[in-house]
Amino acid sequence: MREAVTYGTVLELFVTERAAHRHPxxxxxxxxxxxxxxxxxxxxLSETATPQGIVAVCTTLGCPAAEALRGTRLVAVLAxxxxxxxAGTVIRVADAAGAGAxxxxxxxxxxxxxxxxxxxxxxxxxxxxxxxxxxxxxxAACRQAxxxxxxxxxxxxxxxxxxxDAGSLAAPTAWLFGNEVHGxxxxxxxxxDYAVAIPLYGRAExxxxxxxxxxxxxxxxxxxRRRPAxxxxx
Amino acid sequence: MREAVTYGTVLELFVTERAAHRHPxxxxxxxxxxxxxxxxxxxxLSETATPQGIVAVCTTLGCPAAEALRGTRLVAVLAxxxxxxxAGTVIRVADAAGAGAxxxxxxxxxxxxxxxxxxxxxxxxxxxxxxxxxxxxxxAACRQAxxxxxxxxxxxxxxxxxxxDAGSLAAPTAWLFGNEVHGxxxxxxxxxDYAVAIPLYGRAExxxxxxxxxxxxxxxxxxxRRRPAxxxxx
Numbered sequence: 001m002r003e004a005v006t007y008g009t010v011l012e013l014f015v016t017e018r019a020a021h022r023h024p025x026x027x028x029x030x031x032x033x034x035x036x037x038x039x040x041x042x043x044x045l046s047e048t049a050t051p052q053g054i055v056a057v058c059t060t061l062g063c064p065a066a067e068a069l070r071g072t073r074l075v076a077v078l079a080x081x082x083x084x085x086x087a088g089t090v091i092r093v094a095d096a097a098g099a100g101a102x103x104x105x106x107x108x109x110x111x112x113x114x115x116x117x118x119x120x121x122x123x124x125x126x127x128x129x130x131x132x133x134x135x136x137x138x139x140a141a142c143r144q145a146x147x148x149x150x151x152x153x154x155x156x157x158x159x160x161x162x163x164x165d166a167g168s169l170a171a172p173t174a175w176l177f178g179n180e181v182h183g184x185x186x187x188x189x190x191x192x193d194y195a196v197a198i199p200l201y202g203r204a205e206x207x208x209x210x211x212x213x214x215x216x217x218x219x220x221x222x223x224x225r226r227r228p229a230x231x232x233x234x
Numbered sequence: 235m236r237e238a239v240t241y242g243t244v245l246e247l248f249v250t251e252r253a254a255h256r257h258p259x260x261x262x263x264x265x266x267x268x269x270x271x272x273x274x275x276x277x278x279l280s281e282t283a284t285p286q287g288i289v290a291v292c293t294t295l296g297c298p299a300a301e302a303l304r305g306t307r308l309v310a311v312l313a314x315x316x317x318x319x320x321a322g323t324v325i326r327v328a329d330a331a332g333a334g335a336x337x338x339x340x341x342x343x344x345x346x347x348x349x350x351x352x353x354x355x356x357x358x359x360x361x362x363x364x365x366x367x368x369x370x371x372x373x374a375a376c377r378q379a380x381x382x383x384x385x386x387x388x389x390x391x392x393x394x395x396x397x398x399d400a401g402s403l404a405a406p407t408a409w410l411f412g413n414e415v416h417g418x419x420x421x422x423x424x425x426x427d428y429a430v431a432i433p434l435y436g437r438a439e440x441x442x443x444x445x446x447x448x449x450x451x452x453x454x455x456x457x458x459r460r461r462p463a464x465x466x467x468x
Contacts, residue, residue, distance in 0.1 A: 093445045098435025126437040161456055201332025201455055203360040211327045211448035214441070218449050221435055222395055 003122030019053030068130030069145035072100025088119025089210035095123035097217035105138035142174035157197030169223035237356030253287030302364030303379035306334030322353025323444035329357035339372035376408035391431030403457035
């Protein structure tokens with residue numbers, strides 16, 4: 001809520017008396033009209049079991065992919081990600097890693113889904129969310145924006161550590177992440193420059209989406225910011 | 235379920251007729267006695283909304299921390315982690331990163347919690363889970379096992395990238411992760427060798443526990459397996 005108010009996406013704010021007393025700063029910071037509502041109305045408007053007593057009407061979040069991608073050097077593309085909690089957590093970690101945008105591609109969850117917004121802990125308001133129903137167009141838009149396109153795929157990918165060692169992550173990069181259950185569509189995978197697999201050293205058969213995204217995005221963030229090790233070819 | 239059977243921790247197996255037909259390999263692989271039960275009994279025994287029709291009685295998972303830590307080079311310590319889904323996801327990523335054990339320290343969730351077991355997707359059966367109620371003793375047990383003790387703490391830590399560059403992660407390491415909401419107890423933090431912060435490049439104020447653990451544990455996994463870059467002091 002604080003993030004929505006801070007980043008100016010609130011059109012109208014509804015608060016209970018109790019919430020208004022608890023968060024006077026929030027009411028003050030809002031440039032949108034504020035209306036008092038009853039606890040019962042707040043419960044009706046809210047999706048959660050313990051509503052906070054504040055409900056905001058916000059501008060919609062999505063924009064065309066090409067617009068979201070403008071000037072970015074690191075991007076997460078959710079290609080068919082269907083769990084809203086996963087999507088929100090990836091938005092949060094993409095924000096933390098300094099990504100310039102997140103793109104919802106194919107049959108991905110709606111970024112306005114309440115669980116997605118809550119799991120992002122405000123990050124949906126921090127970076128542009130592109131929406132492109134056709135995953136191939138999403139890949140094309142990434143290339144158009146000057147990004148290499150790497151698909152996270154445990155089954156077919158080159159080892160992430162080898163990619164890091166080769167310096168391949170220094171280039172501006174869009175990371176494609178597929179559906180949690182079915183993985184990435186084969187034809188979307190083929191459209192990427194190549195696939196990358198996070199090495200599995202133990203006996204786990206896979207990683208969950210958000211942890212895999214965290215490892216890939218932070219590997220890129222590090223490659224973008226650190227100089228090559230002393231003695232490496234520069 | 236498959237993992238529990240494979241790793242021989244099942245004492246007794248209860249299956250519905252339907253599940254027995256669907257998973258004949260599982261029944262065959264089990265060295266434990268198998269009993270047929272009704273769908274209704276399976277629903278009563280299961281915690282989930284859509285029970286799979288198979289219920290196993292397993293040996294308990296925990297062991298003393300010192301026993302779990304024996305011979306390890308990478309360990310995750312859940313110091314007061316209270317969300318079972320988070321704990322299970324950290325066990326899964328620790329397994330994937332090749333950690334030798336996970337230690338539940340202080341007021342951490344019970345590793346037998348159904349949500350923890352399910353979120354681990356079988357990894358609770360892959361590596362020893364140490365249990366030590368006193369977090370200071372858990373830290374002492376890690377040192378005793380020859381591990382440096384690094385506390386993941388966004389507020390007070392040295393930058394993770396600096397630690398990587400300094401080669402500090404090459405040593406056998408126990409990573410301490412604190413409670414999702416309250417963070418790490420100050421005195422537990424003080425007991426660590428030092429605190430490490432994952433850099434936040436965007437506007438996100440923090441990472442969630444599982445993604446933070448993924449980044450730290452995989453940074454260690456990489457440092458343990460890769461040679462220093464050419465030209466670096468070896």
